[in-house]
Amino acid sequence: MSDSSELKGRDAPLNHTVVHDETVHSAAEHGHVATDSLGRSLLTFDKAAESRLRLKIDLYIIPTVAILYLFCFIDRANIGNARLAGFEKDLKLVGYDYNTVLSVFYISYIVFEIPSNMACKLIGPGWFIPAISLGFGVMTVAFAFVRTFSAACGVRFLLGLFEAGMLPGIAYYMSRWYRRSELAFRLAMYIVMAPLAGAFGGLLASAILKLDHFGSTKRWEMIFAIEGIVTICLSVIAFFTLTDRPETARWLTAEEKDLAIARVKSERVGQTEVLDKLNTSKTLRGIFSPVTLATSFIFLLDNITVQGLAFFAPTIVRTIYPKSSVVSQQLHTVPPYIVGAFFVVLFNFLSWRMDKRNIFFIMNAPLMMTGYIMFLASTNPNVRYGATFLIASGAFAFGALCNAQVSANVVSDTARSSAIGTNVMLGNIGGLISTWSFLPTDAPNFHIGNGLNLATSSVILILSICLGIWMTADNRRRDKKNIEAELEGLSEKQIEGLDWKHPAFRWRA
Template sequence: MSSDTGVLGVVGDEKVGGSNFYESNAMEAAREAAGRGHVATDQYGQALVEFDKAAERRLRLKIDLCIVPTVALIYLFCFIDRANIGNAKLAGFEKDLDLKGYDYNTVLSIFYISYIIFEIPCNIACKWMGPGWFLPASTLAFGICSLGTAFVHNIHAVSGVRFLLGIFEAGMLPGIAYYLSRWYRRSELAFRLALYIVMAPLAGAFGGLLASAILTLDHVGSLKTWRMIFAVEGIITIGLGLISFVTLTDRPETAKWLTSEEKALAIARLKSERVSTTEVLDKLDRTKTLRGIFCPITLSTSFIFLLNNITVQGLAFFAPTIVKTIYPNNSVVSQQLHTVPPYVVGAFFTVLFPLLSWRFDNRMVFFVISPPLMFTGYIMFLASTSPTVRYGATFLIASGAFAFGALCTAHVSNNVVSDTARSSAIGTTVMFGNVGGLISTWSFLPFDSPNYHIGNGLNLATSTMIMILGACLWWWMKSDNKKRSKIDVDQALRGLSQKQIQSLDWRNPGFRWRP
């Protein structure tokens, strides 16, 4: 039915291929669609290229196997190196560094200050350097910072190391999301993002197991207790960073593991979803950068991610503390292990919801149905002091909260056109999300223990607001798409050059919002 490229046609309504006689024409059609200076859509955003589904499945599986494992492992240790301070707290971190009052919260906050400041600059740097170099270099750098934390002796030293850790981790979540957008269609993206973002809840589970295992050791070199956690996990991260310099491929054109036909298919199928796009990877452009930042979908989704991250990061930093209040008489190792099951359940839903969003090609529905899981959990926390009820509540909260990382970044990526706008849109979303992370560091305060009415009440409010905002955003997208469908695109674009049309990005009247 198709050639090796999987392309059935490109020129007008005329289909090319469909038998061995036409294979060479089909291959040429794919190369033409993938080539610079050519578009793969008409001015209404309708694809001019058709693909063989079997060829796409083979290509997609190949990309999955070659790209996803490395970025998933990188993000696993990115999150472990960020959140292991919560495990270290149970093992004497505060006592050894003489942290008192709100010192622990201050140390957590310092990480987010640099994280927020460098979020967008790091994602722009990722585009400029290329993800194939930027992501391994960042991994190596934050691994060194994690290792350095094992040797701090006061609040000033740990604050400095955490500030540097924030700089080097700032580009990881948006950088990987941007990187995967170079490889996958819009409907496919959320699930692939979930395959690495699921490492956040798994990091909570694996981090607790790893910390428990490390603490059973007597020492690592001259390091003991919580210092061993940072040293061992930092060394593993450094090794992973060095390996990823070899294993990460920057973009389809440079992938040695793809044939020339597969490269053409990979590029052409991305172009077929981007209205008026003549090249998948454009040069950095100020206008397109601002289009990504100030897209209404970017700004609204960013605020939703901010609210959600108050819960996600709060769980990461305070889950061990919360479990300690539920099971105060258990051993430290037992308390560490009790943090694992809620994260495992959360990880399941982190993959399930984006997988369903891929199948139904709709992300907004999960913006509405996930928050009830979260606010039900916080209602249970506020309404009961039973350890069983409260421990059960952590499962509901994790189930509803963790999927938003994939859903939000995929949503903003899907609702801009150019590669530059996609980079800045994802960076903006994650930056806002980490403002939520900063807020989370002050949501569970010492004087509010053991019931933490302030922290639980705050998260009840944010999860409720997420549901309301998600429903409103979904309604607005449908409404605006109806307005766009009434515009005469030919008349609106008359007199504009190809460059001017591409600079319109989501303002192009032929563009439609993707829920």
């Protein structure tokens, strides 16, 4: 850092006399805390130096994970596009068979969610994320060759197994690099790929379906074959481009590595290291944090809408524009996703600047509610199509906001890993419910599906308001505690294990 030090002591005099590099290195070392007993950072940071480092991390980390997640979501949701192209007819699916194929994916996805994130921590994201990307790329190609209902269920089960670690794994990975306030916007930079996948997936499917064949595959088979091969190629590249953690980043200088570690550590009350070892007590702290459980249930409710749109948007568009060609129907699914993607970035950018998340839960729910009221109140195609824009605008932002919320409200790395895993696990229970929210017997107006989603978005609003009130009240209760007295007699290890139960910890709304 030379003369323009990137870090200054907490108690530095008004002329900001710089602290030597040893102070920075000490804060980054294992065995040293970066906060005092009251949870305040022992260091202050040069904003310009932090800004330069943050931009460098953004440019090296975000593009790779964003592209991988784009094709993760495409590989999951392209079955909706394949349905329009004859998949259901060719496999002779009848009644609820299509819903069952969708549901099987979520069984493995939910079961392996938390174990996958624990494996991600144990193995290291730099290897784990590319490996599971390779796995679901292979499964996507395999789906091009299924010919029976049973085979389709089997491949979708394996697809869910590999994709289970993707969303929580990337969220956990990015929490190693960013401050609490920064995380939501950075998560948005890859989670925005979900609505973009809905848009791009529709465009890509339309383009693919114009081909006569791809090798031995035809029609809907080509969608899976081509998109799966692209995912495989991207995952192989990711083995060489993903960096596990700041200490192993070849593109950071020694001073930048120390700064990257110290600034994350400065927000973790009573922790002596950023990357702790797996610990059962801390794992349970992450899972059973009140904010984790409440936020995860909000994400569950939201995912009923998000995943429902992914799987059934083409079907909904077909009921609105029944006389349009298949390609035209595919293209009509694109604009709502583009608008949804814009609001994902906007809301999470504002969240970063305000260091707030819960307020956006409260703001977004009415957008979803209004959209479903429009669906229920009108059969006019233009009104219903307009409703999909409102729903996408409110629903898609929750992915980044909820993961950032649970990450901000635990302390240790282990708790953060299990908290994010829990959030995504419960979220995908919502995804499982979504596969049964739009039933063929409910077509063409889907009163049951739209009514269910109106109910879930209404509960999101109520629960978000209650969560904000509870966090404020509990913080006031914590303010009255004598921190030194509460910590008296506890060892350093015991203090670390307190996590969000540390008396100096405060909930972050």
